[in-house]
Amino acid sequence: MADIAYVNGSFVEMNDATVSIKDRGLLFGDGVYEVAGVFEGILIDNDAHLERLKRSLQEIKLELPMNFSELAVLQRKLIHLNKIKEGTFYLHVTRGASESRDFEFPKEQQPSLVMFTQHKKIMNLATDKLKAKVLTYPDLRWKRRDIKSIALLAQVLAKEIAHQAGCNEVWMHEDGFVTEGGSSNAFIIKDDKLISRKNNETILSGITRQAVLKLIQQEDLVFEERPFTIEEAYEASEAFYTSASVFVMPVISIDKKIIGNGEPGALTLKLRNLYENFARSFINQSQR
Numbered sequence: 014m015a016d017i018a019y020v021n022g023s024f025v026e027m028n029d030a031t032v033s034i035k036d037r038g039l040l041f042g043d044g045v046y047e048v049a050g051v052f053e054g055i056l057i058d059n060d061a062h063l064e065r066l067k068r069s070l071q072e073i074k075l076e077l078p079m080n081f082s083e084l085a086v087l088q089r090k091l092i093h094l095n096k097i098k099e100g101t102f103y104l105h106v107t108r109g110a111s112e113s114r115d116f117e118f119p120k121e122q123q124p125s126l127v128m129f130t131q132h133k134k135i136m137n138l139a140t141d142k143l144k145a146k147v148l149t150y151p152d153l154r155w156k157r158r159d160i161k162s163i164a165l166l167a168q169v170l171a172k173e174i175a176h177q178a179g180c181n182e183v184w185m186h187e188d189g190f191v192t193e194g195g196s197s198n199a200f201i202i203k204d205d206k207l208i209s210r211k212n213n214e215t216i217l218s219g220i221t222r223q224a225v226l227k228l229i230q231q232e233d234l235v236f237e238e239r240p241f242t243i244e245e246a247y248e249a250s251e252a253f254y255t256s257a258s259v260f261v262m263p264v265i266s267i268d269k270k271i272i273g274n275g276e277p278g279a280l281t282l283k284l285r286n287l288y289e290n291f292a293r294s295f296i297n298q299s300q301r
């Protein structure tokens with residue numbers, strides 16, 4: 014049976030799921046989204062994802078057509094219908110359809126909510142899946158990257174260029190400093206210091222990043238919250254990126270320059286392990 018999607022009040026087969034061609038998400042990229050990981054049928058760190066969704070919605074002056082606990086109930090129902098054990102959960106809210114293609118908000122906004130799931134192995138990956146190659150590329154995005162906007166053309170183009178170069182992720186840069194990954198947050202380790210850019214409007218506040226920063230408090234690692242240059246990244250002893258769908262992903266090369274000894278770094282793997290345990294803790298919580 015085909016997967017089920019949720020579209021504006023109905024659970025429908027993915028192939029029958031449709032939105033209006035006048036949806037402002039389609040016409041203007043006027044909407045925001047979230048992606049959370051799913052393990053053993055449980056959403057990982059969902060409260061934090063919904064908190065960020067709430068903020069993104071506020072920033073674009075859009076209201077969800079329901080409250081957040083009702084949304085969480087619908088999320089769980091969709092996971093149940095799709096029997097999804099391991100994978101990702103996508104949802105977006107757009108400013109809905111309006112009569113004519115005017116830039117200004119429609120007088121009566123009818124936000125559109127779309128959700129679907131994807132099966133994907135995210136936990137206990139084989140070691141050969143933990144060797145990401147990164148390409149750097151200029152950051153061509155707008156100036157409010159803290160809003161999780163569905164308008165992702167700059168990332169689509171940058172990630173495609175990285176893909177064509179045989180890389181798994183792009184690290185975007187601005188004024189000589191790395192901002193973040195095309196769909197992840199970027200970190201390097203040098204002299205037992207973890208370095209990552211400060212959260213502000215230049216990057217998305219990653220939920221995985223947030224969790225990793227809490228987890229490192231148990232480790233002998235100093236966290237330096239500052240931007241790093243591409244050259245610093247080339248010379249790092251370890252590098253990795255984080256997102257809800259890849260957790261903590263070790264980087265073995267940047268622009269074909271080998272990082273460390275060309276293998277996933279020991280500290281990075283330790284952080285990945287800590288994050289996997291953190292992800293598992295949500296299963297235990299749901300059984301209580």
Ligand code: PMP
Binds near residue numbers: 194216221258
């Ligand atoms: N930065 C960007 C630009 C992203 O698209 C993502 C993935 N949504 C992230 C960072 C990582 O965020 P999270 O850990 O919440 O998945």
